[in-house]
Amino acid sequence: MTGTIDRVAGDSVRPITPLGILVEQLEAIVSEAKGSVSADLMTKLQAAYQLAAGLDPYVEACTTAESEDLAAIAARTRSERWSQHFSDGETVRQLEQEMLSGHVEGQALKMFVSMTRAKRILDIGMFTGYSALAMAEALPSDGYLLACEVDSYVASLAREMFDRSLHGSKIEIAIAPALETLRKLAEAGETFDFAFIDADKKRVCAVFSTAARLEFVDT
Numbered sequence: 505m506t507g508t509i510d511r512v513a514g515d516s517v518r519p520i521t522p523l524g525i526l527v528e529q530l531e532a533i534v535s536e537a538k539g540s541v542s543a544d545l546m547t548k549l550q551a552a553y554q555l556a557a558g559l560d561p562y563v564e565a566c567t568t569a570e571s572e573d574l575a576a577i578a579a580r581t582r583s584e585r586w587s588q589h590f591s592d593g594e595t596v597r598q599l600e601q602e603m604l605s606g607h608v609e610g611q612a613l614k615m616f617v618s619m620t621r622a623k624r625i626l627d628i629g630m631f632t633g634y635s636a637l638a639m640a641e642a643l644p645s646d647g648y649l650l651a652c653e654v655d656s657y658v659a660s661l662a663r664e665m666f667d668r669s670l671h672g673s674k675i676e677i678a679i680a681p682a683l684e685t686l687r688k689l690a691e692a693g694e695t696f697d698f699a700f701i702d703a704d705k706k707r708v709c710a711v712f713s714t715a716a717r718l719e720f721v722d723t
């Protein structure tokens with residue numbers, strides 16, 4: 505979510521959001537422009553860079569802090585060597601730490617769950633479990649979250665993190681392509697109150713229409 509580059513033991517981090525990419529490009533422009541543009545233009549470029557670079561940290565600072573359990577998932581995700589796991593055949597595709605939704609998105613999801621008073625949630629595309637656990641934290645004690653994930657490596661990593669967390673017992677993981685899981689749920693007449701679709705973006709319309717065939721309860 506942020507343009508800040510955080511070096512840790514795992515793979516290196518690259519900006520992926522439009523804002524993160526803009527910050528990186530402005531940083532390069534400021535550096536290249538040094539000594540070759542007027543002082544006035546340099547001041548304007550630096551102001552543009554500082555404005556863009558300050559936005560994500562400002563939003564982060566204004567957002568409710570994440571729980572220790574969510575911070576542990578984020579730290580574990582950063583420390584994994586995703587490229588190595590893929591080349592060793594441990595993951596079905598190249599996964600990367602940038603896939604994690606993170607602090608601001610996690611707190612926004614928690615807010616939506618609280619606002620809708622959802623009791624049964626679908627998390628489609630779980631990765632290491634950040635969005636699933638963030639939403640589970642806002643569920644009542646008898647709430648239920650089904651997380652759909654196709655990759656067994658991340659599913660077992662997430663299960664390990666959920667089992668150590670305060671709210672992970674509300675989460676069940678379905679390891680299969682999401683469309684398969686959704687079709688089975690629709691056939692079984694399962695109902696849900698809230699869904700977060702964060703996988704299979706190329707087939708998001710099919711995922712959405714299959715999820716929509718599930719009964720979503722009006723609250």
Ligand SMILES: C[S@@+](CC[C@H](N)C(=O)[O-])C[C@H]1O[C@@H](n2cnc3c(N)ncnc32)[C@H](O)[C@@H]1O
Nearest residue numbers: 603604605629631634635653654681682702703
């Ligand atoms: C962007 S990540 C999800 C991030 C997660 N929601 C979070 O907040 O941290 C997408 C995940 O979806 C999984 N995925 C991709 N295609 C899938 C499919 N067809 N069915 C289920 N999971 C899928 C990937 O393995 C990956 O772990």
